[in-house]
Amino acid sequence: xxDAATAAxxxxxxxxxxxxxxxxxxxxxxxxxFFGLAAVSISxxxxxxLLITMAWKGFGGFTQTEAKLTIDFARSDVFIEPAALRGxxxxxxxxxxxxxxxxxxxxxxxxGEGAGELFGAASARALGEQLIANPDLLTQRAExxxxxxxxxxxxxxxxxxxxxxxxxAKAETKRSFNGGFLTASDAxxxxxVGVWGALKGSFLTILVTMALAFPIGVLAALYLExxxxxxxxxxxxxxxxxxxxxxxxxIFGLLGLAVFLNFMHLxxxxxxxxxxxLALMTMPVIVIAGRNAIKxxxxxxxxxxxxxxxxxxxxxxxxxxPLALPGILTGTIIGMARALGETAPLLMxxxxxxxxxxxxxxxxxxxxxxxxxxxxxxxxxxxxVEKTSAAIIVLLVFMLLMNGLAIYLRNRFERRW
Amino acid sequence: xxxTIALVAILAIAVAAxxxxxxxxxxxxxxxxxLNSLPxxxxxxxxxWAAxxxxxxLLIWAPVQAGFVDQAVLASxxxxxxxxxxxxxxxxxxxxxxxxxxEREAGFNPESAELAPxxxxxxxxxxxxxGAIAIVLALLGAFLSMRRxxxxxxxxxxxxxxxxxxxxxASLIAILTTLGIVLxxxxxxxxxxxxxxxxxxxxxxxWSPQTAMRAxxxxxxxxxxxxPLFWGTAFIGxxxxxxxxxxxxxxxxxxxxxxxxxxxxAWLKPILxxxxxxPTVVYGYFAALTVAPLIRDFGITIGVSSxxxxxxxxxxxxxxxxxxxxxxxxxxxxxxAVPQAMRDGSxxxxxxxxxxxxxxLLPAALPGVVGGVLLAVxxxxxxxxxxVMAAGLAANLTINPFESVTxxxxxxxxxxxxxxxxxxxxxxxxxxxxxxxxxxTLILNLIALRVVRKYREAYE
Numbered sequence: 001x002x003d004a005a006t007a008a009x010x011x012x013x014x015x016x017x018x019x020x021x022x023x024x025x026x027x028x029x030x031x032x033x034f035f036g037l038a039a040v041s042i043s044x045x046x047x048x049x050l051l052i053t054m055a056w057k058g059f060g061g062f063t064q065t066e067a068k069l070t071i072d073f074a075r076s077d078v079f080i081e082p083a084a085l086r087g088x089x090x091x092x093x094x095x096x097x098x099x100x101x102x103x104x105x106x107x108x109x110x111x112g113e114g115a116g117e118l119f120g121a122a123s124a125r126a127l128g129e130q131l132i133a134n135p136d137l138l139t140q141r142a143e144x145x146x147x148x149x150x151x152x153x154x155x156x157x158x159x160x161x162x163x164x165x166x167x168x169a170k171a172e173t174k175r176s177f178n179g180g181f182l183t184a185s186d187a188x189x190x191x192x193v194g195v196w197g198a199l200k201g202s203f204l205t206i207l208v209t210m211a212l213a214f215p216i217g218v219l220a221a222l223y224l225e226x227x228x229x230x231x232x233x234x235x236x237x238x239x240x241x242x243x244x245x246x247x248x249x250x251i252f253g254l255l256g257l258a259v260f261l262n263f264m265h266l267x268x269x270x271x272x273x274x275x276x277x278l279a280l281m282t283m284p285v286i287v288i289a290g291r292n293a294i295k296x297x298x299x300x301x302x303x304x305x306x307x308x309x310x311x312x313x314x315x316x317x318x319x320x321x322p323l324a325l326p327g328i329l330t331g332t333i334i335g336m337a338r339a340l341g342e343t344a345p346l347l348m349x350x351x352x353x354x355x356x357x358x359x360x361x362x363x364x365x366x367x368x369x370x371x372x373x374x375x376x377x378x379x380x381x382x383x384x385v386e387k388t389s390a391a392i393i394v395l396l397v398f399m400l401l402m403n404g405l406a407i408y409l410r411n412r413f414e415r416r417w
Numbered sequence: 418x419x420x421t422i423a424l425v426a427i428l429a430i431a432v433a434a435x436x437x438x439x440x441x442x443x444x445x446x447x448x449x450x451x452l453n454s455l456p457x458x459x460x461x462x463x464x465x466w467a468a469x470x471x472x473x474x475l476l477i478w479a480p481v482q483a484g485f486v487d488q489a490v491l492a493s494x495x496x497x498x499x500x501x502x503x504x505x506x507x508x509x510x511x512x513x514x515x516x517x518x519x520e521r522e523a524g525f526n527p528e529s530a531e532l533a534p535x536x537x538x539x540x541x542x543x544x545x546x547x548g549a550i551a552i553v554l555a556l557l558g559a560f561l562s563m564r565r566x567x568x569x570x571x572x573x574x575x576x577x578x579x580x581x582x583x584x585x586x587a588s589l590i591a592i593l594t595t596l597g598i599v600l601x602x603x604x605x606x607x608x609x610x611x612x613x614x615x616x617x618x619x620x621x622x623x624w625s626p627q628t629a630m631r632a633x634x635x636x637x638x639x640x641x642x643x644x645p646l647f648w649g650t651a652f653i654g655x656x657x658x659x660x661x662x663x664x665x666x667x668x669x670x671x672x673x674x675x676x677x678x679x680x681x682x683a684w685l686k687p688i689l690x691x692x693x694x695x696p697t698v699v700y701g702y703f704a705a706l707t708v709a710p711l712i713r714d715f716g717i718t719i720g721v722s723s724x725x726x727x728x729x730x731x732x733x734x735x736x737x738x739x740x741x742x743x744x745x746x747x748x749x750x751x752x753x754a755v756p757q758a759m760r761d762g763s764x765x766x767x768x769x770x771x772x773x774x775x776x777x778l779l780p781a782a783l784p785g786v787v788g789g790v791l792l793a794v795x796x797x798x799x800x801x802x803x804x805v806m807a808a809g810l811a812a813n814l815t816i817n818p819f820e821s822v823t824x825x826x827x828x829x830x831x832x833x834x835x836x837x838x839x840x841x842x843x844x845x846x847x848x849x850x851x852x853x854x855x856x857x858t859l860i861l862n863l864i865a866l867r868v869v870r871k872y873r874e875a876y877e
Binding site for chain 2 (some may be wrong): 029033035036040042050053054216217220224228237244246248249251252254257258266283286287312313338341344348370373377385388389399
């Protein structure tokens with residue numbers, strides 16, 4: 001056969017060569033499609049893996065192991081006036097009564113040598129609460145359900161010291177919800193730690209951030225979109241906003257450290273400084289979201305308002321801003337959610353101190369939830385592992401709520417013109 | 418404290434004056450006149466003139482007052498006995514200030530206890546002076562502006578002029594922030610480079626800042642060669658993370674835009690966005706607790722004896738996953754911007770979908786994708802928590818991904834979270850690192866934005 005005939009045979013659709021080539025091209029097509037699906041699946045699987053791991057580990061942080069302990073108050077050396085428990089100073093009385101000693105005695109009597117380790121700070125706290133609720137216990141021999149110490153709690157899950165595990169096995173135990181985790185603050189003993197202090201710190205910090213970043217961001221967006229003349233200054237503002245949005249967050253921490261702490265002498269590790277730092281970080285995000293929302297308000301609205309005699313300022317504040325507000329709010333909430341999860345800049349301004357009581361104001365030392373997670377993750381004590389994961393669950397729930405709110409706002413109020 | 422009282426007083430004056438002015442303007446209208454501006458604008462005008470000058474004065478006065486108080490305390494009989502040495506004196510002053518403000522019970526230096534009452538007296542004196550001036554300013558502003566109220570008075574124009582000032586001021590904050598970042602980083606870095614030569618910092622290959630605090634070395638020693646840090650940063654953020662994020666992110670974008678049916682896309686996109694919304698501290702904890710041990714065990718089974726539990730691979734891998742949605746959405750945008758005609762032309766010639774994507778869409782979208790990748794790199798190298806928790810502190814110059822490396826951001830956190838003197842080379846080194854990080858990310862961002870913009874113009 002001649003060359004031309006060979007070429008013709010190769011190019012004939014029904015020919016074997018061509019069929020083979022078409023088949024391999026289709027195979028490549030399927031492969032490519034499969035790679036795409038695989039990429040998406042890997043990403044989603046990773047997310048699922050992360051969330052499930054956290055939920056699995058963190059679930060333990062919300063529960064505690066309780067054991068039944070018989071305490072003979074009449075014969076123990078605890079000395080509390082039942083009347084004092086009814087008074088206003090009941091908390092203080094219980095705290096100074098040395099209940100840990102009572103617990104140790106009772107535990108040793110019931111479970112044998114070394115059983116003192118079974119009960120710790122959380123047990124004493126629970127015992128104190130039960131005494132305040134029922135002062136008559138003090139005269140009786142009582143059987144009480146008390147939470148175990150952190151070490152014993154880990155042992156009860158089959159993950160700790162073998163000696164303790166055998167001790168725990170002797171006791172009658174049950175799992176119960178650990179309400180203290182949501183109401184207590186940081187502590188050195190993992191069995192009594194809670195996220196409330198950090199949560200309140202986060203809340204105050206976000207409040208400061210919001211109070212500063214939202215008005216400034218909206219006003220800046222209005223100016224740039226509605227009033228700014230095209231000149232070098234406006235370009236500079238625009239470039240710095242776009243650039244600030246991409247500056248690593250830790251740089252804002254350095255700024256906060258240098259300006260707010262070392263130059264302005266604001267209190268260290270306070271929500272005020274944290275909020276200021278995060279506000280500088282969030283403001284560009286709000287400006288960019290705000291400008292997009294303002295841009296999408298159709299010019300006919302402006303023209304109509306100007307046409308009936310409104311001033312430029314009235315057009316903007318009476319008509320454009322209310323129409324753009326849902327879009328701005330969506331952007332703001334997303335920015336706030338980011339600020340809520342931010343850790344690095346807050347480490348820079350000293351928000352990593354051990355704070356055992358919730359802050360009372362924005363100038364008091366406080367911790368925030370992400371930093372608390374970071375601090376707990378550094379602890380050697382194994383009891384902190386599930387507490388860290390549990391705190392992560394709390395943080396993720398808040399992030400989810402905020403993002404959900406943003407999505408709801410977007411769907412509910414955003415108008416397509 | 419009394420500055421707070423002044424603040425409240427000024428606000429009260431402003432509100433009262435505003436309400437009064439509004440009523441007066443409304444009264445003019447009641448007399449049958451047609452006002453130029455609505456009564457509300459008259460009220461606002463007066464309130465603004467009462468509040469703003471006084472508040473501006475307070476804002477300037479507060480830092481000035483601190484200086485005055487320090488001077489007054491130093492000039493007092495107790496203050497003159499203080500040591501002349503700046504650092505010791507400042508420490509005592511700071512303690513006295515904190516005791517006077519009730520922030521702490523007692524200082525480390527006994528002098529501060531004696532100084533505290535002097536300090537309290539001086540600061541309340543100056544606060545009283547400042548507060549009085551501010552209140553007078555508020556009253557003066559209210560009085561003068563009140564006199565202008567009348568039928569012809571253009572209160573609205575006056576108010577709008579102030580609102581304009583507010584708008585401009587709000588947008589200037591962005592420039593001020595940038596300026597603040599640059600100046601504070603530059604200033605502290607210059608002090609650092611007075612102690613350590615820039616060439617050692619930029620080209621040195623050993624990093625061990627810990628030794629710098631030995632007393633006999635006066636803070637000038639210690640090794641501040643930053644090459645291992647920049648290598649570690651690039652290794653984790655620009656190499657490992659990108660090896661994960663670029664193919665996965667790109668394929669995600671292609672699948673979601675070209676192949677996935679509409680309903681699947683509506684579900685998958687928000688799920689991917691969750692990946693971007695998870696706080697970095699969570700990723701860090703996950704990397705350190707779950708991924709790092711897996712990688713170490715994997716490393717040991719394939720025969721890498723040096724596999725560490727804080728490996729570059731664990732941090733880079735998790736960071737790459739975190740960046741996926743970012744790369745994906747940038748790629749999504751640039752693929753969507755390719756004109757439909759190019760796609761149609763390719764399909765009409767008989768190319769399969771994947772051939773169209775590989776040979777037409779991707780080459781056309783390449784500048785946008787490259788810009789997106791540059792932005793992703795800039796974000797990855799500035800990322801802090803993942804590397805702090807999972808990458809370790811050893812400044813190794815290694816290309817073995819199972820070994821631990823350290824990064825710029827890790828070291829910044831490490832250097833600044835101890836109880837350090839603010840003037841030591843160790844602390845200042847953090848600012849020099851911050852400056853370097855800022856410049857690198859700035860350059861990456863500028864290049865990326867330029868690439869993306871130029872490319873967009875090409876098709877519009």
